[in-house]
Amino acid sequence: MKKILLAAALFCSTFFFSQKNQNYLKISYSSVCCGPASEKPVISYLKEFKRKNQIRSLEILMQKGMGREGEFELYVGTDFLTINQRKRLVRGLMASISNQNNNKKSQNIGNINFDPADIAHQEDLMNVKNLTIYKK
Structure with a gap:
């Protein structure tokens, strides 16, 4: 009986201590004719931000299947960040996204849209x- 109660308590605690983000930054990947831009520069920035700021976990969700050419959206959880960390994250994302939009090799590749006020x-x-958890 004790083992069953212990197992039930352990199972319930995983839900209690799981991530509970309420607010997400939305990054939209649109397409012009030949598919959306790659998410690798944004994801590498997020991984570097996580490492530099010693954040234990950064929740990233991905919504696929939004159009015929593979359009998708990324959602980045921000509830566990301090105010300064969130400001740095937004500034870095804006720089990374504008850099990627401005340095496209072909004009046929889609754009990345990011509005920090769109939560x-x-x-x-x-x-x-x-909607799935982003794992790569």
Whole structure:
């Protein structure tokens, strides 16, 4: 009986201590004719930001299947960041995204759209289809 209660307590604690982000920054990848731009520069910036600021976990969600050419959106959780960390994250994302948009090798590659004022809330994401945790 004790083992069952211990197992149930352990199982319930995983839900209690799981990430509970409520606010997400939204990064949209659009397409012109030949598919969207790569998410690798933005993801590498996020990984570097996580390493430099010693953040234990940074929640990144991905919504695929938004168009015929592979358009998608990334959602970055910001609730566990301090105010200064969030400002640095937004500045770095804006720089990384504008750099990637300005240095495209071909004009046929899609654009990346990011508005720091456009915040998605958890309620908005509850009914979104094709939403997965980004793992790469």
